[in-house]
Amino acid sequence: xxxxxxxxxxxxxxxxxxxxxxxxxxxxxxxxxxxxxxxxxxxxxxxxxxxxxxxxxxxxxxxxxxxxxxxxxxxxxxxxxxxxxxxxxxxxxxxxxxxxxxxxxxxxxxxxxxxxxxxxxxxxxxxxxxxxxxxxxxxxxxxxxxxxxxxxxxxxxxxxxxxxxxxxxxxxxxxxxxxxxxxxxxxxxxxxxxxxxxxxxxxxxxxxxxxxxxxxxxxxxxxxxxxxxxxxxxxxxxxxxxxxxxxxxxxxxxxxxxxxxxxxxxxxxxxxxxxxxxxxxxxxxxxxxxxxxxxxxxxxxxxxxxxxxxxxxxxxxxxxxxxxxxxxxxxxxxxxxxxxxxxxxxxxxxxxxxxxxxxxxxxxxxxxxxxxxxxxxxxxxxxxxxxxxxxxxxxxxxxxxxxxxxxxxxxxxxxxxxxxxxxxxxxxxxxxxxxxxxxxxxxxxxxxxxxxxxxxxxxxxxxxxxxxxxxxxxxxxxxxxxxxxxxxxxxxxxxxxxxxxxxxxxxxxxxxxxxxxxxxxxxxxxxxxxxxxxxxxxxxxxxxxxxxxxxxxxxxxxxxxxxxxxxxxxxxxxxxxxxxxxxxxxxxxxxxxxxxxxxxxxxxxxxxxxxxxxxx
Amino acid sequence: xxxxxxxxxxxxxxxxxxxxxxxxxxxxxxxxxxxxxxxxxxxxxxxxxxxxxxxxxxxxxxxxxxxxxxxxxxxxxxxxxxxxxxxxxxxxxxxxxxxxxxxxxxxxxxxxxxxxxxxxxxxxxxxxxxxxxxxxxxxxxxxxxxxxxxxxxxxxxxxxxxxxxxxxxxxxxxxxxxxxxxxxxxxxxxxxxxxxxxxxxxxxxxxxxxxxxxxxxxxxxxxxxxxxxxxxxxxxxxxxxxxxxxxxxxxxxxxxxxxxxxxxxxxxxxxxxxxxxxxxxxxxxxxxxxxxxxxxxxxxxxxxxxxxxxxxxxxxxxxxxxxxxxxxxxxxxxxxxxxxxxxxxxx
Numbered sequence: 001x002x003x004x005x006x007x008x009x010x011x012x013x014x015x016x017x018x019x020x021x022x023x024x025x026x027x028x029x030x031x032x033x034x035x036x037x038x039x040x041x042x043x044x045x046x047x048x049x050x051x052x053x054x055x056x057x058x059x060x061x062x063x064x065x066x067x068x069x070x071x072x073x074x075x076x077x078x079x080x081x082x083x084x085x086x087x088x089x090x091x092x093x094x095x096x097x098x099x100x101x102x103x104x105x106x107x108x109x110x111x112x113x114x115x116x117x118x119x120x121x122x123x124x125x126x127x128x129x130x131x132x133x134x135x136x137x138x139x140x141x142x143x144x145x146x147x148x149x150x151x152x153x154x155x156x157x158x159x160x161x162x163x164x165x166x167x168x169x170x171x172x173x174x175x176x177x178x179x180x181x182x183x184x185x186x187x188x189x190x191x192x193x194x195x196x197x198x199x200x201x202x203x204x205x206x207x208x209x210x211x212x213x214x215x216x217x218x219x220x221x222x223x224x225x226x227x228x229x230x231x232x233x234x235x236x237x238x239x240x241x242x243x244x245x246x247x248x249x250x251x252x253x254x255x256x257x258x259x260x261x262x263x264x265x266x267x268x269x270x271x272x273x274x275x276x277x278x279x280x281x282x283x284x285x286x287x288x289x290x291x292x293x294x295x296x297x298x299x300x301x302x303x304x305x306x307x308x309x310x311x312x313x314x315x316x317x318x319x320x321x322x323x324x325x326x327x328x329x330x331x332x333x334x335x336x337x338x339x340x341x342x343x344x345x346x347x348x349x350x351x352x353x354x355x356x357x358x359x360x361x362x363x364x365x366x367x368x369x370x371x372x373x374x375x376x377x378x379x380x381x382x383x384x385x386x387x388x389x390x391x392x393x394x395x396x397x398x399x400x401x402x403x404x405x406x407x408x409x410x411x412x413x414x415x416x417x418x419x420x421x422x423x424x425x426x427x428x429x430x431x432x433x434x435x436x437x438x439x440x441x442x443x444x445x446x447x448x449x450x451x452x453x454x455x456x457x458x459x460x461x462x463x464x465x466x467x468x469x470x471x472x473x474x475x476x477x478x479x480x481x482x483x484x485x486x487x488x489x490x491x492x493x494x495x496x497x498x499x500x501x502x503x504x505x506x507x508x509x510x511x512x513x514x515x516x517x518x519x520x521x522x523x524x525x526x527x528x529x530x531x532x533x534x535x536x537x538x539x540x541x542x543x544x545x546x547x548x549x550x551x552x553x554x555x556x557x558x559x560x561x562x563x564x565x566x567x568x569x570x571x572x573x574x575x576x577x578x579x580x581x582x583x584x585x586x587x588x589x590x591x592x593x594x595x596x597x598x599x600x601x602x603x604x605x606x607x608x609x610x611x612x613x614x615x616x
Numbered sequence: 617x618x619x620x621x622x623x624x625x626x627x628x629x630x631x632x633x634x635x636x637x638x639x640x641x642x643x644x645x646x647x648x649x650x651x652x653x654x655x656x657x658x659x660x661x662x663x664x665x666x667x668x669x670x671x672x673x674x675x676x677x678x679x680x681x682x683x684x685x686x687x688x689x690x691x692x693x694x695x696x697x698x699x700x701x702x703x704x705x706x707x708x709x710x711x712x713x714x715x716x717x718x719x720x721x722x723x724x725x726x727x728x729x730x731x732x733x734x735x736x737x738x739x740x741x742x743x744x745x746x747x748x749x750x751x752x753x754x755x756x757x758x759x760x761x762x763x764x765x766x767x768x769x770x771x772x773x774x775x776x777x778x779x780x781x782x783x784x785x786x787x788x789x790x791x792x793x794x795x796x797x798x799x800x801x802x803x804x805x806x807x808x809x810x811x812x813x814x815x816x817x818x819x820x821x822x823x824x825x826x827x828x829x830x831x832x833x834x835x836x837x838x839x840x841x842x843x844x845x846x847x848x849x850x851x852x853x854x855x856x857x858x859x860x861x862x863x864x865x866x867x868x869x870x871x872x873x874x875x876x877x878x879x880x881x882x883x884x885x886x887x888x889x890x891x892x893x894x895x896x897x898x899x900x901x902x903x904x905x906x907x908x909x910x911x912x913x914x915x916x917x918x919x920x921x922x923x924x925x926x927x928x929x930x931x932x933x934x935x936x937x938x939x940x941x942x943x944x945x946x947x948x949x950x951x952x953x954x955x956x957x958x959x960x961x962x963x
Contacts, residue, residue, distance in 0.1 A: 024893025027884070031900035038907035049918045050786040054925050074782070077925060109772060123777035130772050134750070137768040141757075145846065148723040149763035152756035155749055156728040157742070213648050232749035235742060256896065263892035270813050346806035346891050347630070351638040354799075360646050524712070 001289070005282050009290025049073055055125040058084065058096040065107065065129070066099055074128060080319065089113050090122075098125045116438035138233050156229045249310075250325050250385065251361050253302040257329075258336040259296040265340035272427050283420040288414070292333055299329040310389060315391045324384035326400075327406040328364055332357065334413035341417045341425075342435040352432070365466050378402045379466040405466065405483050407460035415456065419443055440502035447509065447518045450499055451526035454579075457495040458530035464491045471519045482609070489604035496523045497582035497597045498577065504586045504593075516587040520580025527579070572608050618825035622833025623961070626807065643795055647788060669693045670744055673703035677726045682718045693746045707732075713741045725756065776879035784858055785925040789849075791918040793870050796845040798902055801877035802839040807834050808885035828954045831886065835878040835950075838926035842874035843867045861926035866942050867917065869936050875943035877902065880951045886957055 053076035059066050060080045069075045084094045085101070092114040099110040111118035111126065144150035152491035268291075269275035277287050303325045307317045311455050339352035367380040377383040379400045394402070419442035420426070420435065430438070443453050469486045474481040501524055509515050585596020621771040662765070674682050675697045686694035695712065713913040726748060731741050757768055808831060811817040820830055824826040846867060850860045860866070881898050888894045909915050914922075914935050922932045 022893075024888040024890050024897070027888055027897040028893055028900070031897040031904065035900040035904040038904040042907040042910040050915065051782055052914070052918050054782070054786065054921055054927050056927050061835075065772075068769065076929065108844060118775075120778060120781055123775045126772055126775045127777040128777065128782070130774060133769050133771050138914070140766045140768070144764055144766065146760075146763040149757070149760035151724070151753070152750060153725045153727060153753045154728075158728070158730050160730045160732070172945075192907070232746055232753050235746045235749070253907070256899065259895055260892050263895060267813060267891065270810075271815060346810045346895075347803055350799075350802055350806055350895075354642050355638055355645075358642055362645070379725055384676035440731070492727065 001283065001285050006286045006290045006293070009277075009282070009287055010293040013291045014294035016264075029553065055121070055128060056095060056097050057125065057129075060100075060101040060102070063100055063107070065133065068133045069129065071136060071139075073129070074130040075125075075132070077229075085110055089116075092119050097122045098129070134233070138231070151231045153232055154229065155232055155235060157235055215313045249306050250251045250303060250328070250382065251364060254299055254307070254329055254332045255357050257295050257299045257302070257387035258332050258353055258357065261292070261333060262336045262349050263346070264291065265337055266343060266346065266349050269340075269426050274426055275423065278423060280425070284418055284497045288337070288418060288421060292337065295333060296329060299333070303329065314421040317385075320394075320399075321385040324381045324388065324403065327381050327403040327410065328360070330410040331406050331413075332360060334410035334417075335360065336414045338417045338439075341420050341439070342432045344429045344431070348432065363463070366467075379469070381406055396422065405459055405462045409463050412456050412459055416440070416442075437498070437502040437505055440499050441506040441508065444506070444508050447515070447522045450503065450519060450522040451529075453499045454496055454523045455530035457499065458527065461491055461495045461531075485608040486605060489601045489608060491526070492575075493578055493582065493597060493600045493604055494529050496579040497586070497593070497600065498578065499523065500583045501586045501593050509587070511587045513584070513587075516583040517580055521576050521582035523579040523583070524574075524576030525572070528575045531571070531575075570611065574604065578603050617821070619833040619836065620830045622820075622825060622830055623837040626834050626837045630803075638850075639796075639799055640798070642799075643792065643845070643849075646795065647792060670713045670741055671695055671704045671711065672741075672748075673697045673715045673746060673931075674718065675700055675703045675715070676718040678718035678727075680719050681725065681756070682716060682727065682748065682752055685755060686748040688745045688751050689744055692748055694748070694878065714745060716745065725752065727752075768776050772924060784853075786917075786921045789853075789860065789924045790920045792849045793846055793920050794873070794906070794917070796842040797874045797877050800842045800874050801881035801902060802895065804835050804838050804878045804881040805885045805898050806891065807838075808882060809889050809891040812889035813891060827957065828951055829885075830881050831954055832881040832951070835882045838920050839871065839874045839878045842877075843870040846870045860924045862923040862928060865928070865933070865936055866920065869916075869923070869939060872936070872939035873916065876939070876946050879943075879946040882950060883953060886954065 007070075051074040054074055056076045056078050057069055058078050058080040059069055066077070070077055075342050078095055080099065080101075081095075082101075084090060084096060084099060090096060090099050090110040090112045092112045094112065096110075097112050097119075099112075101108045101110065111122035113119065113122070132254045141150040152419065268277075274287075278284070300322065303322050307321045335356040336353050339356060340349055343352055344347035364380050364382045368386055369383040378394075378398050384399060384402050387394050416439040417586075420439050425438060425442075440453060443449060443456075465488055468484055468491075472483050472487075483577075500519055502511050503519065504511070509519055581600040581603065582593065582596045584592075585599070586593040607615050658858075669691055671693045672686065672695070674686070674694045679696050683694040683696060686692050692715075695706075697706060697712075700717060703712065703715045703717070707715050713732065716727055717729075718725055718727045719724075729742075729745060731745075754768070754771075757764065761767060811820065811830075817830070821827065826832075847863075850863055850866075853860055880901065882892045884898055884901075888897065906916075909917075912935070914931055916935070916939075919932050919935045922928045923936075
């Protein structure tokens, strides 16, 4: 690959249509600006309140519950009509979900009922009402003169590690300081305004107090690491879905980038447009990477901007976060590239890219939920970003573990796509799955090429298995381990069987028994060799996680050399046997392949359940 | 006549490429994903949710009050320890999930809590402790009622309610309504720009079909597909025991919004017949419109939620009528616009 040629193509791609500002570019810019403006206005206005008025409550104005209900926007106050109550119950088809009747000191709640039992909705209304009354009481307390009586309990919460004392006595001094002046967190001021009356002066005074207030990051305490002090209702439990916010910030922009990228790659295939570049003295790799470079640069620039924004908000983000998102960006681009090589039309491309980005987003996001709790989190590169943002940092090994498989998969996707970046494939239309077989077959010449092709697919297998582990590890072991076994049998047999089938479909092999056995053995050995690289998992990533042990079967947990040795060799026999089964089936026809594959999966599953669970 | 031919051809290509299957699959993943999220989220937050009891080490001179309050919280088991270092030992051994030291100070009860930094239970521990502390606060307030101007309102009884109820109607259902609408528009952009970019529009125009008929046929079929997918979701949700009310109004609303979306998409596709540009403009524009809709008295998402949960008001129906009117105007405008476009310039 010659950098100069590559850069020239990158420049063409980046400046395409920039010359005279065409209508399309202007429209994109206008729409993007409108999007940013509309979102920031909506966010500044408090976001979208989707739950406005979903619960209808009949309550009269002189009821004590009226004020808390009116203050909560999810309730719609409906004028009470006593005739709605029929023989002591509120029918479900009335205009209320909850009817509040007050007679003297007694308050009666009528829940809308159907067939004698309160409806789901009316029960949800009461549960919501309970929370709103609690919040309302707290707000009213801010207006009280006697702060000690209004807030009789103060809480300081600290997060500590088990096993060593985090200087509890030193913290004690801080505690005594927090005892006085509490109650002026500034909330008092806003509530004074909303309820009016003589309380405004009071709340003004309390804010002047030597108040503790919320910790500086307040609403942005994404990571639950700060110490906080306040009344019990001020405690905000640590937000376990911090990675959701990050996934949105980092992954959402990637979706726009790949949309533009996919269009550009697919349009090369329309009306043989790409032919001009193909006949030029440049290699397909130079064309593909040249055209990819501007989009990768755009993705990185956006990520850097997001990281800088987070840094400005008080995160400890640095270059490490950008580095962690880089493999994700690569993977998004790689799958889009492969999709645009396979797709027959723009419509198909839209669906292929949306599917890919949904799956990839789950891969990035789900494991990262467990950042602070389980090593399984390191499956996702986002975890590295989360750790970097919290200042926790990662070791080099962990970084490689988190980003390695993703980068490898991206590389393999590009490689497979490059295999079909040639005239005979680029400008023909075939269903996606046949194109995928073409891409595999493009690398198969003789039986032993299967060694390489199957080995190439191992990163895919690895990523798919990691995703399965990440999704299933939270379940009880009795459920998760068999499920993981089954998933793995399917994934691994597919990875070995598909290249074999592709070879037969493309007539690379004789349909004889002897050849089938050779082919099967080659696939089995290739898979075995590549899989042993995954031993690194146990060394770096997931020690002591039972599900991971089930998935990667190293036997290291047993610490018995004989078992470790047996577990190192036995899979070779297994992989050879099962892939020969698939090969024998594939040497007949499609149905034969399906039967062979199912047989292989069954054998694999039985092996896993019998041998491994007995030994480990 | 040629409109239906175009529409049938469009449907044919969608089913041949199996894209419609993929589309439903995507929605299934997204719906499953967001439900997974919320179930996880609420089970972490819901004080009564998890089965196992959480043991908390309580110590200090006000320990009795805190223990009394903690006993009223489901799933929390406060245990008294002699002193702070004892409690710390219990915490380090893993007997206690957290430490709470309660002291009387300046006429208040001052509780200092130490929760585990790295534990899956962290959130659950804090949520349940908070419930206990709020209980303590309420009972202390009752004791000091004489010093308060405002007598706190007694809480309504706690009932057994699904914590996912609100989420289902305010997030999931609007998502399932607007996602097909968004995808419909995107497909129209793809379909029209592709005919232009491949040069097949010219071939189509040799047939008796006019440009108006071609574009309307393509857009029309996608506008109809969106409410059909909604109906599918209504049936599926029904199997899961989630009843959707006002289905007719919801279908009308979806149809109207889908018409607006496909008209916008078709308009873009003929104005900017380059897929990359048109598609980006469409996505940004659609998302911008969705965000800008917060300026309406009732956000479209809220309208969907109110209809589905059976709490519609007159305003809700007025909004539905408004969308229908906008859709009608948009459809007419598209036809006028297409008539004025020089089709030669496109192909």
